[in-house]
Amino acid sequence: MLNGVTDEFEAGLRAGLPKAAFRPLTAKYLQEPRGRYSGVCGLLLTPENVDEVSTIVRACAAACIGVVPYGGGTGLVGGQVMPDGPAPVILSLERMNTVRDVWPDENVLVAEAGTILQDVQMAAEGVGRLFPLTLAAQGSCQIGGNLATNAGGVNVLRYGNARALCLGLEAVLPSGEIWHGLKRLRKDNTGYDLRDLLIGAEGTLGVITAASLRLFPRPVDEGAALMVVGSPAQALALLGLAQDHCAEAVSAFELINGMGLRFLAETMPDVRLPFAETPEWMVLVDLGVARGQDAAAMLEALFVEAHERGLVSDGLVAQNAAQRAQFWAVREGIPAANKRVGSIASHDISVPLSVIPEFIARGGVALARLGDFRINCFGHLGDGNLHYNMFPQRGQSRDDYADLRGEITEVVHDLVAELGGSFSAEHGVGRMKVADLARYADPAKLAMMRRIKAAFDPAGIMNPGVLF
Missing domain, CATH: 3.30.70.2740 (Alpha-Beta Plaits)
Incomplete structure (x- = not known):
C-alpha cells in the first residue's frame, strides 16, 4: 500500500537536497496531450544529477511513496500522470539536460535523460554525425522519455526504434541504487541485458538518468518523392521495389490516405497539397545516400520502373531541399489536422x-x-x-x-x-492500455513481466498504475 507525500517527508528531503531541486507544481505536470487524464497533486522535484535522483528515490522507497517520472510530457497513453492514489513525487529530469560527451570516431554521444531530442540531434550534427530518432514532438520530448517508451518515429525502417540506438544506460533503481551502465560497447555478453529491460519499461523498473547513444554518418545527399498508388497492396509492392533499387538508403516509407489530405484541406489550408486531385492512397519515400550517389536520380528511376509495373500512376520527386521539406510538411501536418477534426x-x-x-x-x-x-x-x-x-x-x-x-x-x-x-x-501501454495488455498479452509473458516488476520494485513505487 502506497503512502502519500507528507510535510514531514518533504522536510526530510529539503534537508538533503539543494533548494533548486524544489519547484512549485504547475498544471503542466498534471496534464497529458489528449486530455484524458489529470494527475493528482504531489511534490514536484527537479534534481540536477544522478546522486540527487538517488537520494529522492531512496527516500520514496523508505516511505513507500509513489514516483512518477516526468519527461517532456508528450506521451499519448497517460504514462506521465497519475490520475488517482496517494500524492506522489513527480520527478522531472528537465534540469539534467547536458550532452556529457561525444566521440565522433566511435559514433557515440552521451546525453542526460532530460536533454531535448532536438538538442541531441543538433549535438550530433555539430560533429558531422546523425542521430536518426525523429518524432513530431522532437522539440519538446526528452531522450529519457524516448528510451523509457522505446519511441519509434519515421526512421525506424532504416535505423530501428530507440532501443536500437542505445548502447548503455545510467539509471536509478527503485531501491535508490545507481546502475553505472554507460558503456560505449557494441558487444558485451556479460549476463542479462539490463539496458534492454529498462528501455520500454515506461519508468516502472527505474529512472533512466543518462544514455550512451549511437550516431551514424550523415547522408551526403537526401531526397524524397510522393507517389500515387492504387491500393495498400500496391504500396507494399512499391516498398519491396524501393528496397531492391535503393537498399539501405530508404530511410522512411510513409503511407498516406486521401482522408488525411482532405482533413488538411479542411483544417489547415495553408499546407500546400501536392496533387490537384486528391489520390486515395499515396506514399512518401525518403532516401539518404552516400557520396557518389544521387538521391533524386534514384527516386526517378524507381518511379519509372514502378510505373512500368503498374504500381504507381503519378508522382513528384523533390528537386531540392525546400521541395523535400514541403513533402514532409504534408505528412507531418496530418496528426495536427486529425486533432483539429477530433x-x-x-x-x-x-x-x-x-x-x-x-x-x-x-x-x-x-x-x-x-x-x-x-x-x-x-x-x-x-x-x-x-x-x-x-x-x-x-x-x-x-x-x-x-x-x-x-x-x-x-x-x-x-x-x-x-x-x-x-x-x-510505438506509443507504449501507459495507463490508457493497461486493460488491453491484460486482454491480449500472452499469459506467460504477462506472468514474467509481473515477476520482473516484483523483483525490481517489490513495493510498487515506480510509476504506479502503468503497465499493471
Missing part, C-alpha cells in the same frame, strides 16, 4: 507487413457495421506501424459517438490480435 478513437497498431492490405480491408468492413465513420489510416508502412483513426462525419461531433468508442477499439484490437499484430506499436 477523433472518436485513435489506434497505434502494427501488423506483419504482408497482412497490412488485409487489415485495412477487413477493418473498414467491420467498423461499417458499427456506424458511419471517416477513417484516416496512415503511418510508417515500412515497419508495419499504422495510425488507424476514426472520425465523425461532417456536421457531427466526436461526442455523438462517445458510446461507441470502447466497441470501436475492441473491434480494431481484436482484428490486430487475430493477424498477429500489436495494439501498441
Whole structure:
C-alpha cells in the first residue's frame, strides 16, 4: 500500500537536497496531450544529477511513496500522470539536460535523460554525425522519455526504434541504487541485458538518468518523392521495389490516405497539397545516400520502373531541399489536422507487413457495421506501424459517438490480435492500455513481466498504475 507525500517527508528531503531541486507544481505536470487524464497533486522535484535522483528515490522507497517520472510530457497513453492514489513525487529530469560527451570516431554521444531530442540531434550534427530518432514532438520530448517508451518515429525502417540506438544506460533503481551502465560497447555478453529491460519499461523498473547513444554518418545527399498508388497492396509492392533499387538508403516509407489530405484541406489550408486531385492512397519515400550517389536520380528511376509495373500512376520527386521539406510538411501536418477534426478513437497498431492490405480491408468492413465513420489510416508502412483513426462525419461531433468508442477499439484490437499484430506499436501501454495488455498479452509473458516488476520494485513505487 502506497503512502502519500507528507510535510514531514518533504522536510526530510529539503534537508538533503539543494533548494533548486524544489519547484512549485504547475498544471503542466498534471496534464497529458489528449486530455484524458489529470494527475493528482504531489511534490514536484527537479534534481540536477544522478546522486540527487538517488537520494529522492531512496527516500520514496523508505516511505513507500509513489514516483512518477516526468519527461517532456508528450506521451499519448497517460504514462506521465497519475490520475488517482496517494500524492506522489513527480520527478522531472528537465534540469539534467547536458550532452556529457561525444566521440565522433566511435559514433557515440552521451546525453542526460532530460536533454531535448532536438538538442541531441543538433549535438550530433555539430560533429558531422546523425542521430536518426525523429518524432513530431522532437522539440519538446526528452531522450529519457524516448528510451523509457522505446519511441519509434519515421526512421525506424532504416535505423530501428530507440532501443536500437542505445548502447548503455545510467539509471536509478527503485531501491535508490545507481546502475553505472554507460558503456560505449557494441558487444558485451556479460549476463542479462539490463539496458534492454529498462528501455520500454515506461519508468516502472527505474529512472533512466543518462544514455550512451549511437550516431551514424550523415547522408551526403537526401531526397524524397510522393507517389500515387492504387491500393495498400500496391504500396507494399512499391516498398519491396524501393528496397531492391535503393537498399539501405530508404530511410522512411510513409503511407498516406486521401482522408488525411482532405482533413488538411479542411483544417489547415495553408499546407500546400501536392496533387490537384486528391489520390486515395499515396506514399512518401525518403532516401539518404552516400557520396557518389544521387538521391533524386534514384527516386526517378524507381518511379519509372514502378510505373512500368503498374504500381504507381503519378508522382513528384523533390528537386531540392525546400521541395523535400514541403513533402514532409504534408505528412507531418496530418496528426495536427486529425486533432483539429477530433477523433472518436485513435489506434497505434502494427501488423506483419504482408497482412497490412488485409487489415485495412477487413477493418473498414467491420467498423461499417458499427456506424458511419471517416477513417484516416496512415503511418510508417515500412515497419508495419499504422495510425488507424476514426472520425465523425461532417456536421457531427466526436461526442455523438462517445458510446461507441470502447466497441470501436475492441473491434480494431481484436482484428490486430487475430493477424498477429500489436495494439501498441510505438506509443507504449501507459495507463490508457493497461486493460488491453491484460486482454491480449500472452499469459506467460504477462506472468514474467509481473515477476520482473516484483523483483525490481517489490513495493510498487515506480510509476504506479502503468503497465499493471
